[in-house]
Amino acid sequence: MKKYRIALKAVKPMSTIKFRNKASDGEKNADSADFFDRTADRLRKDLSGNADVIIRELFIGGNENLDALIVYLIGNIDKKMLNDNVIKPLMTCSGLENIGLSGEGLKEHIAKKCLQTGSVKYQKDYKAALQDMFSGEGILLAKGIEGFIIFAVDGGQKRQISEPETEKRIRGTKEGFIEDIWVNIGMIREFIKDPMLKIEMLKIGQRSQTDVAIAYINGLADSKIVDEVKKRIKKINIDAILSSGYVEQYIEDNPWSVFPQLLGTEKPDKAAANLLEGKLLIIIDRTPYVFSAPTLFVEFFQATEDYYEKFHVGIISRIIRLIAFLIAVLGTSIYIALTSFHPELIPSELLISFARLRKKVPFPPVIEALIMEFIVEVLREAGIRLPTSVAGTLGIVGGIILGDAAIRSNLVSPAMIVVIAITTVCNFVLPNYSMTLSMRLLKFFLILLSATFGAYGIALGLIVIVTHLAKLESFSVPYLSPYAPFRLRDMKDALLRLPLWMYVKRPVSIPHIDDKRAVNNRKKSGTGEN
Amino acid sequence: MSYTITSKQLLFTLISSMLGVGILSLPRVTAEAVGQDAWLAVILGGIIPFVSIWLSNKVVSRHPGLSFAAITEMLAGKWAGKLLSAAFVIYSIIASAAILRVFTEVITMFLLPRTPILVKIMLGLAVSAYMTSSGIKVLGRLNEFLFYVLLPPLFLSIPAVVKFADLHYLMPVLNNSLTDYSKAAFTTGFAYSGFETIIVFAPYVLKKKETLKAAVMALIITITIYLYAVITTITVFGSELTQMFTWPALRLLSVSEIPVLERMEFVAIIAWIGVAIRPASNQYFCAGLIIKDVFGIKSLSKVVALLYPIIAAIAWYPKNISIAIRLSDFVGMYSLILGTALPLLLLGLSLIRGKGRARDEKNT
Numbered sequence: 001m002k003k004y005r006i007a008l009k010a011v012k013p014m015s016t017i018k019f020r021n022k023a024s025d026g027e028k029n030a031d032s033a034d035f036f037d038r039t040a041d042r043l044r045k046d047l048s049g050n051a052d053v054i055i056r057e058l059f060i061g062g063n064e065n066l067d068a069l070i071v072y073l074i075g076n077i078d079k080k081m082l083n084d085n086v087i088k089p090l091m092t093c094s095g096l097e098n099i100g101l102s103g104e105g106l107k108e109h110i111a112k113k114c115l116q117t118g119s120v121k122y123q124k125d126y127k128a129a130l131q132d133m134f135s136g137e138g139i140l141l142a143k144g145i146e147g148f149i150i151f152a153v154d155g156g157q158k159r160q161i162s163e164p165e166t167e168k169r170i171r172g173t174k175e176g177f178i179e180d181i182w183v184n185i186g187m188i189r190e191f192i193k194d195p196m197l198k199i200e201m202l203k204i205g206q207r208s209q210t211d212v213a214i215a216y217i218n219g220l221a222d223s224k225i226v227d228e229v230k231k232r233i234k235k236i237n238i239d240a241i242l243s244s245g246y247v248e249q250y251i252e253d254n255p256w257s258v259f260p261q262l263l264g265t266e267k268p269d270k271a272a273a274n275l276l277e278g279k280l281l282i283i284i285d286r287t288p289y290v291f292s293a294p295t296l297f298v299e300f301f302q303a304t305e306d307y308y309e310k311f312h313v314g315i316i317s318r319i320i321r322l323i324a325f326l327i328a329v330l331g332t333s334i335y336i337a338l339t340s341f342h343p344e345l346i347p348s349e350l351l352i353s354f355a356r357l358r359k360k361v362p363f364p365p366v367i368e369a370l371i372m373e374f375i376v377e378v379l380r381e382a383g384i385r386l387p388t389s390v391a392g393t394l395g396i397v398g399g400i401i402l403g404d405a406a407i408r409s410n411l412v413s414p415a416m417i418v419v420i421a422i423t424t425v426c427n428f429v430l431p432n433y434s435m436t437l438s439m440r441l442l443k444f445f446l447i448l449l450s451a452t453f454g455a456y457g458i459a460l461g462l463i464v465i466v467t468h469l470a471k472l473e474s475f476s477v478p479y480l481s482p483y484a485p486f487r488l489r490d491m492k493d494a495l496l497r498l499p500l501w502m503y504v505k506r507p508v509s510i511p512h513i514d515d516k517r518a519v520n521n522r523k524k525s526g527t528g529e530n
Numbered sequence: 531m532s533y534t535i536t537s538k539q540l541l542f543t544l545i546s547s548m549l550g551v552g553i554l555s556l557p558r559v560t561a562e563a564v565g566q567d568a569w570l571a572v573i574l575g576g577i578i579p580f581v582s583i584w585l586s587n588k589v590v591s592r593h594p595g596l597s598f599a600a601i602t603e604m605l606a607g608k609w610a611g612k613l614l615s616a617a618f619v620i621y622s623i624i625a626s627a628a629i630l631r632v633f634t635e636v637i638t639m640f641l642l643p644r645t646p647i648l649v650k651i652m653l654g655l656a657v658s659a660y661m662t663s664s665g666i667k668v669l670g671r672l673n674e675f676l677f678y679v680l681l682p683p684l685f686l687s688i689p690a691v692v693k694f695a696d697l698h699y700l701m702p703v704l705n706n707s708l709t710d711y712s713k714a715a716f717t718t719g720f721a722y723s724g725f726e727t728i729i730v731f732a733p734y735v736l737k738k739k740e741t742l743k744a745a746v747m748a749l750i751i752t753i754t755i756y757l758y759a760v761i762t763t764i765t766v767f768g769s770e771l772t773q774m775f776t777w778p779a780l781r782l783l784s785v786s787e788i789p790v791l792e793r794m795e796f797v798a799i800i801a802w803i804g805v806a807i808r809p810a811s812n813q814y815f816c817a818g819l820i821i822k823d824v825f826g827i828k829s830l831s832k833v834v835a836l837l838y839p840i841i842a843a844i845a846w847y848p849k850n851i852s853i854a855i856r857l858s859d860f861v862g863m864y865s866l867i868l869g870t871a872l873p874l875l876l877l878g879l880s881l882i883r884g885k886g887r888a889r890d891e892k893n894t
Binding site: 341342344345453454455456457458459460462463464466467470471478480483484485486 | 650664799
C-alpha cells in the first residue's frame with residue numbers, strides 16, 4: 001500500500017509535501033476518465049485516516065457515466081448549504097446530453113448551471129486543491145474534467161460578534177473583532193467603504209497555513225512601510241501561528257524592548273481610525289486582535305472616547321491618563337525614596353504621622369513594597385484565571401481582608417497600602433492592556449533603583465527609560481514622536497485633544513501621502529456670514 | 531556619514547552641550563569678578579563662543595560631507611591632523627569628567643551625602659554611556675526632549691523672584707574697570723564650554739545653510755537663560771550674598787515656599803539631573819565619535835566602553851569639591867582656547883589649501 005509522505009521536517013512548507021505520483025509520464029496522454037479514477041484513488045489514499053474529511057460519491061444529473069466526488073471537511077462547512085446548493089442541484093442537473101460528457105463544456109455547465117454557491121473556481125493542481133479543501137472549501141472531482149472545481153461552502157461555528165471585555169466603551173460601536181478573518185475585514189470595510197482600501201492576503205506557518213491580511217488605504221499609506229511590513233511577514237518561518245502575538249514578536253523592531261511596539265485593538269472603529277492616519281493593519285486569522293503599524297508611544301494614551309466626546313473632556317481625560325501613568329510607574333519608588341532617603345522633603349506634620357505608622361513595622365520600605373507588590377501581582381494573576389464569580393470573592397479576600405490583616409500584624413504600614421492601592425488602580429487607566437503589562441516591569445525597575453540610590457536612582461532610571469524610548473523605532477518611525485523629535489503639528493493630538501475640526505491635516509509623525517483630512521468649516525471665512 | 535540631524539536638533543544639542551552644570555555656579559563666579567555687573571559678564575562671555583561658532587561653521591561648510599576627523603586629517607596632514615583630533619578628544623574627555631564630577635558633587639550635597647563618590651560617578655556615567663552609545667540621532671532627540679525638563683525649575687523660581695527681587699541690587703551699573711570686565715568674561719568659560727562641539731556636530735546637519743542660524747540661536751537662548759539665572763539670583767540675594775553660596779542658582783529655589791513640598795530645590799535637582807547629564811553625554815559622544823573616525827572603528831559602543839574607565843577615573847581624581855571646581859575652571863579655559871584656536875587654524879589651512887587647489891584647477 002502506498003502512503004503519501006509528509007516531509008516531517010517542521011520547516012518544510014506545505015507546498016513541498018510530496019504526493020507520490022502514480023504515472024507522471026503517462027499523464028498527458030491518459031484520457032480524462034483515467035484521470036478521474038487515478039485521482040480518486042489517490043485522494044482516498046492520501047486522506048485515509050482523516051476522519052473529518054468526507055468523500056461523497058454521486059452521479060452528476062443522475063447520469064451513471066458521470067461519476068463525481070465531493071470532498072469536504074465536515075466541521076468547517078455549512079452542511080445545509082452543501083446539501084441545498086451543491087449536492088441537490090448537482091444530482092438533479094439536466095441538459096447534460098447536449099454538451100457531451102467531458103471537457104470544457106462540462107466544466108462550464110457544472111460551474112454555471114449546477115453549483116449554486118457564491119464562489120466557484122477551477123484548480124488543476126492537486127496539492128493546491130487539497131489545500132483549499134483543508135481551508136474549509138469544498139472540492140468537486142468529476143469524470144471528464146481534468147482538474148478540480150472548488151466552491152465556497154465555508155461555514156462552521158463562529159463566535160457571535162460581541163463587545164470585547166478589554167475594550168469596553170460608552171460611546172462608539174459596541175462591536176468587537178472575532179476570530180474569523182473575513183468577518184473582521186468586513187467590519188473594517190463597513191467603516192471605510194473606499195475602494196482604495198486594499199486587503200492583501202498572505203499565508204504563513206507551514207502547518208497552520210494561517211491567513212494574514214495586510215490592509216491599507218492605497219494613496220494614503222506610505223508604500224515603503226507597506227513593503228517593509230510585507231517583507232517582514234513573509235520572512236516569518238514557523239510551523240504554526242497560533243495567535244497574533246506570534247506575528248508581533250517576529251516583526252517588531254526591537255524584540256528586546258519591554259514596550260509594545262504594535263498597537264493591538266479589538267475595536268473596528270479604532271482600526272479604521274488608524275487606517276485613516278496612514279497606518280496599515282495586520283489582521284491575523286483566529287485572533288480577535290488587529291495590529292496597526294507603525295505604532296507610536298502616544299497612541300497608548302489615546303482612547304476612542306477622547307474623540308467621540310467633547311474635546312474638553314478629551315483633554316482632561318488625557319491629562320488624567322498621563323498623571324496616572326506616572327503615578328503607576330513612579331508612585332511606589334517615590335514613596336521608598338522619600339521615606340528611606342529624603343525624609344526632609346516630606347512636610348513635617350505628615351512626616352510625624354508617617355513615622356508613627358512606620359514605628360512598629362520591622363522591615364525597610366523596600367521590603368514592605370515588594371511584599372505588597374507581590375501580593376497584588378499574585379491577586380491579579382489569580383483573578384485572570386478564576387471564573388468571574390470567584391474572582392470577586394478573591395478580590396474581597398485578597399484586597400480587604402489581607403490588607404487589613406497585614407496592617408494589624410505590622411507587616412506593612414498603612415501608608416504603604418495606600419500607595420500600592422493607588423499605583424495598582426492607576427495602572428489600569430491606560431486604554432491598552434499590553435502597555436499596562438509593560439508598566440509593571442518599569443515599576444519594579446524603578447523600585448530597585450530607588451531602594452539603592454533614592455531620588456538619584458529614580459532620575460537616572462527615568463533617563464534610561466526615556467533614552468530607550470527615543471532609541472525605539474517602529475517601522476522606521478521614531479516611537480517617541482511627536483515628543484522627540486518634537487512635532488508641533490501633532491501636538492494637537494498628543495497630550496491635548498483639540499476640537500476635531502482643527503485636524504485638517506493628518507499627523508506628520510506617520511508617513512503618508514494624502515495630507516488633507518478635513519476642511520475646517522468653522523474658520524471665519526471673512527465674507528461676513530453672521 | 532549615514533545619519534543626519536536636523537538643524538533644530540543641532541540647536542538643542544548645542545544648548546545642551548553648554549547648559550548644564552555651569553548654570554548653578556555662574557552667578558557666584560560672575561559676582562566674584564564684577565559684583566553687581568555680573569549680567570554684563572554673561573553677555574561679554576558670549577562673544578568668544580560666538581566667534582568660535584562662526585569660525586567653525588566656516589570651516590565645516592568649506593568641506594561638506596566630511597566629519598571633523600576627516601577635515602583635520604585632510605587639512606593638517608595625517609599626523610598633525612591626528613594630533614589636532616587628539617587635542618579635541620582629550621578636551622572632551624576631561625570636560626565630560628569635570629561636568630560629571632561637579633554634577634556628582636551637587637548630588638552629594640543635596641541627595642546622597644553618604645554614598646561613595648565613585649559609585650555615584652559610575653552610575654551617572656553608565657547612564658551617560660547608554661545615551662552616548664545610541665548614536666547622534668537619538669542623542670539629538672534626547673537633547674531636545676530633555677531641554678523641556680529644564681523649564682519647570684525655571685518656572686519654580688518665579689515666586690521667589692516676584693516676592694524678593696530688588697532691582698537696586700543691580701545698581702550702580704558699570705562700576706568696574708575695563709580689565710575687570712574682560713577678566714570676568716573669561717570666568718564664564720566653564721558655563722559656556724560645550725560650544726566648541728559644533729565643529730563635531732555641524733557636519734551631520736541635513737541642511738547646511740541653516741547651521742549657522744541654528745547655532746547662533748542656540749547661543750542666544752543659552753545667554754538668555756544664563757542672564758535670567760544671574761539677574762534673578764543677584765536681585766534676590768545681592769552680589770555679596772551670592773558669592774557665599776557654592777551653587778547660588780539652586781539656593782534661589784529654596785527661598786520660595788510651596789505648600790505641598792517642603793523643599794523646592796529638591797524637585798528642581800531631580801529635574802536638573804536630566805538636564806545636567808546631557809553636556810557630559812555630548813562631550814563623551816564627541817570623544818567617542820572622533821576616536822571612532824580616526825581609527826576607523828565600526829562600533830561606537832566599543833569606543834564608549836573603552837572610554838568609560840578613563841572618564842570615571844578622571845572624574846574620581848579630585849579629592850574634594852574645591853579641586854573639582856578648579857578642574858572645571860581648567861575645562862573652561864581649555865574650551866575657550868580650543869574653541870577659537872582650532873577652527874582658526876583649520877580655516878587658515880583651508881584657505882591656503884583652497885587657494886592652492888583653485889590655482890591648480892586653473893592651470894590644468
